Amino acid sequence: MxxxxxxxxxxxxxxxxxxxxxxxxxxxxxxxxxxxxxxxxxxxxxxxxxxxxxxxxxxxxxxxxxxxxxxxxxxxxxxxxxxxxxxxxxxxxxxxxxxxxxxxxxxxxxxxxxxxxxxxxxxxxxxxxxxxxxxxxxxxxxxxxxxxxxxxxxxxxxxxxxxxxxxxxxxxxxxxxxxxxxxxxxxxxxxxxxxxxxxxxxxxxxxxxxxxxxxxxxxxxxxxxxxxxxxxxxxxLPANVMDDYVNRVWQKYATSTLTVTPFADQPNTKYYGRVSGNVMNFTNASGAVVTSFQKPDAASIFGCHKLLDAPNDNVRGPISRTLCAGFNRSTLLVNPNQPDTTTANFYQDTVTNHYAxxxxxxxxxxxxxxxxxxxxxxxxxxxxxxxxxxxxxxxxxxx
Known part of the structure; x- marks a missing residue:
């Protein structure tokens, strides 16, 4: 094919x-x-x-x-x-x-x-x-x-x-x-x-x-x-290989906020993620929901697609890129401000992209x-x- x-x-x-x-x-x-x-x-x-x-x-x-x-x-x-x-x-x-x-x-x-x-x-x-x-x-x-x-x-x-x-x-x-x-x-x-x-x-x-x-x-x-x-x-590779980490991320951000600053040259452009009803909703500075993500599976994480699709736009795509990197590197639990570019934090969780x-x-x-x-x-x-x-x-x- x-x-x-x-x-x-x-x-x-x-x-x-x-x-x-x-x-x-x-x-x-x-x-x-x-x-x-x-x-x-x-x-x-x-x-x-x-x-x-x-x-x-x-x-x-x-x-x-x-x-x-x-x-x-x-x-x-x-x-x-x-x-x-x-x-x-x-x-x-x-x-x-x-x-x-x-x-x-x-x-x-x-x-x-x-x-x-x-x-x-x-x-x-x-x-x-x-x-x-x-x-x-x-x-x-x-x-x-x-x-x-x-x-x-x-x-x-x-x-x-x-x-x-x-x-x-x-x-x-x-x-x-x-x-x-x-x-x-x-x-x-x-x-x-x-x-x-x-x-x-x-x-x-x-x-x-x-x-x-x-x-x-x-x-x-x-x-x-x-x-x-x-x-x-x-x-x-087992299809549930990332489930434990994803569940912990979803649990954490049901009661706290994940802040995504997707553009290094635009530090004031921020989006705020919270899990509600098993969906992570991202809001802008005005509080309006700009995009939402269902709980991703391993294929979505490793492929940066499907439930983590990243269209070539200015909102969902950049947020999804950031989430994808955070899931693969397992930085979403150690840092509520993403992307985390501190390499010492990468791949430290027991559940991570061990290939990468x-x-x-x-x-x-x-x-x-x-x-x-x-x-x-x-x-x-x-x-x-x-x-x-x-x-x-x-x-x-x-x-």
Missing amino acids: PHTLTRRALPLTAATALLGGLLALGAPDHAEAAVPDTIPLKITNNSGRSEPVYVYDLGTQLSSGRQGWADANGVFHAWPAGGNPPTPAPDAAIPGPAAGQSKTIRIPKFSGRIYFSYGQKLDFRLTTGGLVQPAVQNPSDPNRNILFNWSEYTLNDSGLWLNSTQVDMFSAPYAVGVQRSDGTVSSTGHLKSGGWTGFFNALRGQPGGWAGLIQTRSDGTVLRALSPLYGVETGA RKIHAQMADGKAYAFAFDDVGNQESLVHDGSPQQAYLTLDPLS
């Missing part, structure tokens, strides 16, 4: 969802040199693996809104019409660098993904609605036994946004970077030494079903850990997109520049 159009599923029919909020705010506040139609992306293979690497640049051409892929020179190719059942997509693979080598390609003004796979090419299909993304939570997905991952990016007239992400899964590690006009390079996404093994060992040791997120090949090769959302959806907790613990700089709104409080693994000279994708060791 194609991915649904949610923030976690990153459609290639619009600006990448994880970057959507940043794009709205991300235009430089001073004049920059015009961003060229393509910029170089230097891919470095530090994986230590001997298999061939295949790279794909897939997305939406921002100038036309058409979906397609870019070749190594940054030339756009539109997808042909798909079918039902889905038909094989054209081979968009770019041969990647061998172990210890680098290769530079060019990336165009896209909103999309840069995939890379080890050992074999990915199997992409086209439906009448467009590209079908790999969905390895489905055991029959043809990419299930391939070691692969992807980065998300948007390159437009305002610059480059490039991230590493674990929103859907934690798999083959990589880092992203950008060279600025002054020659300096900013990067993020590297694991600590031993971080790959450390993460999986920690997840295996976490009671409560969290080890069920790990996917391996039949020979025992570790491929990835699914996000807890997919864990809940597939039954690998363990990912952040293994990142060299602590930054990751371990759930959809991990950018609340600037915890995301993102590089951005308004005048990018070069982008970087570094494939790191699985050790």
Whole structure:
């Protein structure tokens, strides 16, 4: 099945969802040199693996809104019409660098993904609605036994946004970077030494079903850990895994107030949450109810959707983002003023998003997109520049 159009599923029919909020705010506040139609992306293979690497640049051409892929020179190719059942997509693979080598390609003004796979090419299909993304939570997905991952990016007239992400899964590690006009390079996404093994060992040791997120090949090769959302959806993680925490939050705010200040640059914009009739109602400064939330389940929390849906508006969306971050990080009981950006408070409750907790613990700089709104409080693994000279994708060791 194609991915649904949610923030976690990153459609290639619009600006990448994880970057959507940043794009709205991300235009430089001073004049920059015009961003060229393509910029170089230097891919470095530090994986230590001997298999061939295949790279794909897939997305939406921002100038036309058409979906397609870019070749190594940054030339756009539109997808042909798909079918039902889905038909094989054209081979968009770019041969990647061998172990210890680098290769530079060019990336165009896209909103999309840069995939890379080890050992074999990915199997992409086209439906009448467009590209079908790999969905390895489905055991029959043809990419299930391939070691692969992807980065998300948007390159437009305002610059480059490039991230590493674990929103859907934690798999083959990589880092992203950008060279600025002054020659300096900013990067993020590297694991600590031993971080790959450390993460999986920690997840295996976490009671409560969290080890069920790990996917391996039949020979025992570790491929990835699914996000807890997919864990809940597939039954690998108990659906009630967050219930105890949610119940305690609902109990607390039946008799006290949760204050949400969703915009860091608008400290006077506040909303006040109280639980009544098992619903959390948020009021504005005038006391008028502006939005309400039913008690969320684990899928709503881990996916930041369903009962925690976050529309692209100025009220419900920003409040929902804040609640989503607070539930995933388990900060709602320790701080009635949200968002809580004190990292020492994150993931301290026994009921929390242990997947996100363990990912952040293994990142060299602590930054990751371990759930959809991990950018609340600037915890995301993102590089951005308004005048990018070069982008970087570094494939790191699985050790």
